[in-house]
Amino acid sequence: MICFFISVLDIRVAKVEKTKLYTLDRIDIIMLKLREITSENFDECINLKVHKEQGSFVASNVYSLAQAWLYHRNTKPFAICHDKEIVGFLMLDTDYKDGASEGICDLWRFMIDKNHQGKGYGRVAMQALINYAKETLTVKKIRTAFVPGNTVAEKLYSSLGFIPNGEVDGDEIVMILDLHPQ
Numbered sequence: 001m002i003c004f005f006i007s008v009l010d011i012r013v014a015k016v017e018k019t020k021l022y023t024l025d026r027i028d029i030i031m032l033k034l035r036e037i038t039s040e041n042f043d044e045c046i047n048l049k050v051h052k053e054q055g056s057f058v059a060s061n062v063y064s065l066a067q068a069w070l071y072h073r074n075t076k077p078f079a080i081c082h083d084k085e086i087v088g089f090l091m092l093d094t095d096y097k098d099g100a101s102e103g104i105c106d107l108w109r110f111m112i113d114k115n116h117q118g119k120g121y122g123r124v125a126m127q128a129l130i131n132y133a134k135e136t137l138t139v140k141k142i143r144t145a146f147v148p149g150n151t152v153a154e155k156l157y158s159s160l161g162f163i164p165n166g167e168v169d170g171d172e173i174v175m176i177l178d179l180h181p182q
């Protein structure tokens with residue numbers, strides 16, 4: 001199990017005549033855990049859904065878990081948990097044959113349930129994943145891909161340092177995060 005949290009500091013700026021006054025309004029702490037999929041949590045996991053219009057952005061979790069079974073030597077599916085609730089799902093492909101020289105792992109699936117989107121969980125889950133890839137998998141790079149038009153995912157990945165490398169995978173645009181930039 002991987003635990004991760006981030007504090008989001010919401011600092012608002014108020015102007016008092018010519019002096020800028022900085023006040024700390026709010027501190028939110030988001031604590032997420034990435035738990036392995038087990039017989040206890042897989043039902044909850046396959047019940048997670050994205051919005052209808054996001055259906056083409058990610059495979060269903062039931063399909064992903066079927067793939068996880070097929071390619072079980074290389075895949076690592078995780079439930080994204082907030083307190084005791086599962087709020088999302090991600091799956092890594094750690095098949096190093098593809099990128100043996102570079103030590104790449106693939107973020108193959110990533111979703112936050114429609115009822116939990118926009119709360120900061122996606123960003124924190126990505127940061128947890130980056131930490132896990134760096135410290136546990138000890139890979140050098142993470143690869144992911146997004147469907148053109150999925151601007152939320154594209155912006156989120158970009159803001160975390162993922163850069164398009166010019167490749168396309170089917171109809172998806174590939175992005176790479178270098179975990180040890182020079």
Ligand SMILES: CC(C)(COP(=O)(O)OP(=O)(O)OC[C@H]1O[C@@H](n2cnc3c(N)ncnc32)[C@H](O)[C@@H]1OP(=O)(O)O)[C@@H](O)C(=O)NCCC(=O)NCCS
Nearest residue numbers: 050054057058110111112117118119120121122123146153
């Ligand atoms: C992409 C996804 C995982 C993001 O998860 P999330 O929990 O909603 O993301 P967060 O709340 O952490 O927000 C991350 C950023 O996206 C922005 N964002 C989230 N939802 C948004 C929306 N509907 N419209 C515009 N911006 C949005 C947030 O403002 C935030 O930006 P900031 O950190 O610069 O303020 C989620 O939208 C999802 O599951 N989408 C469907 C499946 C999918 O596209 N998966 C990715 C496949 S590549």
